[in-house]
Amino acid sequence: MNCILLPVENVSSGVAHITALTQISHVQTVLNAAVGDTLKIGQLGGNLGTAVIDSMTAECIQLINVKLDMCPPAKLDLTVVLALPRPKVLRRLIMDMTALGVRDIILVNSYRTQKSYWQSPMLERLDEFVLEGLQQGIDTIAPTITLEKRFKPFVEDKLASWIKGSAIAAHPYGAQSFSQFLRQQPSLGLPSLVCIGAEGGWIDYEIALLAAQHCDAVHIGPRILRTEAAVNAILGQWLL
Incomplete structure (x- = not known):
């Protein structure tokens, strides 16, 4: 994964949550990311951007400082x-x-x-x-x-x-x-x-x-x- 895409309902007011187990596993075992690290994310049907890991468990990764300010590439x-x-x-x-x-x-x-x-x-x-x-x-x-x-x-x-x-x-x-x-x-x-x-x-x-x-x-x-x-x-x- 070159970015983590989240459904609309997982993004709200500068905070987002990663709940898909495959994405959580990728962040933890492939990216070896930790609390405080910045991830490339996107909102399905919306913009691309970044977010910072605030907390992380086996079931959920909470993101803060969500900035979705980049348009997706043209089809x-x-x-x-x-x-x-x-x-x-x-x-x-x-x-x-x-x-x-x-x-x-x-x-x-x-x-x-x-x-x-x-x-x-x-x-x-x-x-x-x-x-x-x-x-x-x-x-x-x-x-x-x-x-x-x-x-x-x-x-x-x-x-x-x-x-x-x-x-x-x-x-x-x-x-x-x-x-x-x-x-x-x-x-x-x-x-x-x-x-x-x-x-x-x-x-x-x-x-x-x-x-x-x-x-x-x-x-x-x-x-x-x-x-x-x-x-x-x-x-x-x-x-x-």
Whole structure:
């Protein structure tokens, strides 16, 4: 954790309390903090700042001199449509996309998404993974996360409303590279929406449906990457 994020109800009139056991453990065992030390904190949905440890027990850390005077970093002007991945990969991807500052995340079904993934208990823990990503990226504003279990109706009926400029679908067999795509339309800048498949990528039928909504298939080189590697490689362009 690069900062400790607190819910609104834990912050009041210059005093705050850390009550989440994972955060208390991090402060005590990872930061090795003691009474009198200053911590980087933030209020979920609000500002970032600092506070001083006033008292500390195994159940609660009381903070004083709370100063929340820094605005969180701006979100990326970006929506990521991600084919629901394997459950053990989902946590890392949600954390990474949140830390990178993605504004909207849409988890969608795909041909290569196994039906069992939609019954995974990991989907009940998305808020937990978002919090981890926010604390990693030193941010307080959570991305919106939408679940779409039917690929074709989503693409045909809803996808266009999410596209504010251009859109791409990451596809290792796309006819053009991401850099070629950007050079062809420099006035538009980076896309407003990126579609990324699960392991194995999109099938041709899905690419055709996406193309019908003006979502261009692009590749990022000759190597076939795991989903989490592809997400970070592509989204890193927005940080540059």
